[in-house]
Amino acid sequence: MRADANGSGGEAAGVGSPSTGAVGLTGLTPLPPAGIAASTSTRMRRIRLVLVGGGVLMLAWGAFVMFDSVRLTRIPGVALWIGAAILLHDAILAPIVFALGIALRRAGRRVTGTVIAIVQGGIIVGSIMSLIAVPTIVAKNFAPANATVLPLNYALNFGIFWLVLAALTAGLSIWVFLRGRYPAVSIPDDTGR
Amino acid sequence: MYEAQRSLASPVRNPRMATVIGRLLGIAFLLCFGTGLYSHFLQEPLDWMRFATRPEFLYQVTQGTHIIAGIACFPLLLAKLYIVFPALFAYPPVRGFWNFLERASIALFVGASLVQITIGLLNTYQWYPWPFPFRQVHFALGWVLIGLLVIHIGVKLPIIARYWNKSSAEDDDDDDDDHLVDAVSPNHAENAEAMRLWGTSRTGGVTGRVLDYIDTTPRSASRLSRRGFLTTVGVATTAVVGLTAGQTFTPLNAVNLFGPRKKGVGPQGVPVNRTSEQARVADAAMDPAWALTLAVSGTERAFTRAELLALPQTEVTLPIACVEGWSQMAKWRGVRLRDLTDLMSADPETSFRLISLEERGSFSKTQMGREYVRDPLTLVALELNGETLHLEHGYPARMIAPGRPGVLQTKWLSRIEAIES
Numbered sequence: 001m002r003a004d005a006n007g008s009g010g011e012a013a014g015v016g017s018p019s020t021g022a023v024g025l026t027g028l029t030p031l032p033p034a035g036i037a038a039s040t041s042t043r044m045r046r047i048r049l050v051l052v053g054g055g056v057l058m059l060a061w062g063a064f065v066m067f068d069s070v071r072l073t074r075i076p077g078v079a080l081w082i083g084a085a086i087l088l089h090d091a092i093l094a095p096i097v098f099a100l101g102i103a104l105r106r107a108g109r110r111v112t113g114t115v116i117a118i119v120q121g122g123i124i125v126g127s128i129m130s131l132i133a134v135p136t137i138v139a140k141n142f143a144p145a146n147a148t149v150l151p152l153n154y155a156l157n158f159g160i161f162w163l164v165l166a167a168l169t170a171g172l173s174i175w176v177f178l179r180g181r182y183p184a185v186s187i188p189d190d191t192g193r
Numbered sequence: 194m195y196e197a198q199r200s201l202a203s204p205v206r207n208p209r210m211a212t213v214i215g216r217l218l219g220i221a222f223l224l225c226f227g228t229g230l231y232s233h234f235l236q237e238p239l240d241w242m243r244f245a246t247r248p249e250f251l252y253q254v255t256q257g258t259h260i261i262a263g264i265a266c267f268p269l270l271l272a273k274l275y276i277v278f279p280a281l282f283a284y285p286p287v288r289g290f291w292n293f294l295e296r297a298s299i300a301l302f303v304g305a306s307l308v309q310i311t312i313g314l315l316n317t318y319q320w321y322p323w324p325f326p327f328r329q330v331h332f333a334l335g336w337v338l339i340g341l342l343v344i345h346i347g348v349k350l351p352i353i354a355r356y357w358n359k360s361s362a363e364d365d366d367d368d369d370d371d372h373l374v375d376a377v378s379p380n381h382a383e384n385a386e387a388m389r390l391w392g393t394s395r396t397g398g399v400t401g402r403v404l405d406y407i408d409t410t411p412r413s414a415s416r417l418s419r420r421g422f423l424t425t426v427g428v429a430t431t432a433v434v435g436l437t438a439g440q441t442f443t444p445l446n447a448v449n450l451f452g453p454r455k456k457g458v459g460p461q462g463v464p465v466n467r468t469s470e471q472a473r474v475a476d477a478a479m480d481p482a483w484a485l486t487l488a489v490s491g492t493e494r495a496f497t498r499a500e501l502l503a504l505p506q507t508e509v510t511l512p513i514a515c516v517e518g519w520s521q522m523a524k525w526r527g528v529r530l531r532d533l534t535d536l537m538s539a540d541p542e543t544s545f546r547l548i549s550l551e552e553r554g555s556f557s558k559t560q561m562g563r564e565y566v567r568d569p570l571t572l573v574a575l576e577l578n579g580e581t582l583h584l585e586h587g588y589p590a591r592m593i594a595p596g597r598p599g600v601l602q603t604k605w606l607s608r609i610e611a612i613e614s
Contacts, residue, residue, distance in 0.1 A: 044351065050347075051343050052343075055340045055344030061336050062340055065333040066329075066334075066337070081308045081312075090281060105410050113413045114417060116413065117417055121428065135320065139315070148454065148458055149318070150453050152449075161436070
């Protein structure tokens with residue numbers, strides 16, 4: 001692995017801006033962005049201190065409420081779920097999304113970027129809807145508390161949703177593809193005759 | 194680590210996009226927190242608290258918003274995480290004490306956010322596959338998350354300020370190369386350098402081959418990627434909200450494909466949360482000897498259902514609105530609570546305790562502030578949508594008041610007593 005030679009690669013979330021480099025952020029002591037007066041930076045620092053301080057207080061209150069209202073033996077379960085959520089996202093979900101993106105771009109060498117973007121968008125929209133919809137199908141199998149909880153045919157609705165989404169994505173892709181191949185406005189070649 | 198970051202570089206992964214999506218996600222979090230706090234204090238008021246009783250659909254709106262904003266967090270949070278994902282591979286991983294704290298706070302922020310929206314969603318399905326109590330943890334995590342959000346905004350404020358406006362972001366953006374990491378051309382020079390140093394090409398070995406495979410993947414055009422990304426996030430948010438919000442927002446009822454409740458589905462056209470079977474009240478509720486007891490200043494008086502029906506009846510149209518985000522408008526008919534307490538010569542400043550036939554359950558005893566007790570729309574309801582109240586809706590009598598959560602609209606009323614200090 002190459003060392004971070006130009007110092008631009010290793011910023012924290014949302015920070016790194018290699019082409020500017022002005023917003024270096026190291027914890028609470030930022031380098032003031034170039035061209036901004038020192039007074040602004042003092043004010044900025046004060047606002048940030050207030051925000052971070054207030055945030056820490058609310059965080060501490062949340063922790064107190066947690067320990068005050070949840071039995072101690074249940075708290076490891078909360079920690080476990082939070083840890084599992086991080087792993088699930090960072091180690092499983094994000095790499096899958098990354099691999100899908102690579103695969104789509106490679107598979108799509110011959111079609112325009114717009115078509116790739118549409119197909120990607122369709123897959124993402126469907127996947128996120130699945131996060132909401134699949135649990136309804138699963139939970140309905142566990143015999144809901146009464147007939148008015150989860151009353152719909154979610155499996156059928158889910159199938160319809162994916163069909164409509166696939167049809168829309170395909171239709172839009174084909175339209176863009178054809179438009180690229182046969183431009184709608186053809187300029188008659190009669191100039192200078 | 195640098196290689197990993199560079200491989201993950203994308204026109205979408207830039208500070209401006211993080212600011213744009215972060216703002217929307219921040220708004221959604223604040224909406225959830227504010228409406229959640231309101232719902233919490235309605236259920237567990239502090240002594241001095243008084244609440245608005247108008248508009249009568251107030252709680253339907255606040256709690257509907259809570260669930261809608263929570264569902265919108267799914268696409269928004271995933272989009273935000275997608276944008277900042279390369280930061281996970283920052284090198285060196287920790288650059289000092291403050292940097293360690295910041296990264297730890299972000300890890301907790303990410304994990305707790307994912308857990309919060311997941312348990313919130315599954316709660317609306319009444320499905321609890323976790324080893325901790327929902328209500329308490331959801332409430333505590335709400336504070337934790339809002340604290341972490343404010344810390345996060347404080348830490349990132351210079352970037353947020355810099356990339357708040359499109360124009361100022363574009364000033365830095367004219368080379369169209371404003372990624373979280375440099376998009377250096379990887380191949381020739383570096384390979385030559387690698388050969389010179391190590392006698393092997395950069396693309397040698399499994400890692401090298403994988404990286405080379407990734408590096409030779411064509412990049413997508415920046416502008417297209419960003420537009421495509423924003424459009425996708427917009428469509429996904431519209432889809433998850435639009436196809437579920439019909440459970441509370443009537444105009445979307447027709448496209449309610451995935452909401453856990455459906456308007457009009459249930460006995461007398463109203464969904465049910467807690468059934469008489471769960472509450473184990475069927476026998477007591479159907480007992481002909483049932484009577485509603487009112488207790489004020491040591492005086493008690495029992496009203497049979499026939500006696501209640503003989504008092505002046507009022508009809509109101511009020512929604513039943515649940516903490517789980519669904520709501521259903523309905524016509525209720527019964528006796529004004531105000532008339533009953535006046536019959537008992539109660540002081541108008543008195544708050545009351547409502548007691549259900551249900552013996553267990555966290556809402557079998559609840560309190561009602563004087564603003565609801567005195568409200569002309571607050572009824573001891575005996576009929577629903579033109580019929581005798583169904584057992585599942587609280588027969589022989591239930592409370593219905595404007596702007597309160599469903600769990601406080603006490604079913605199977607047994608006793609109403611003044612809370613005297």
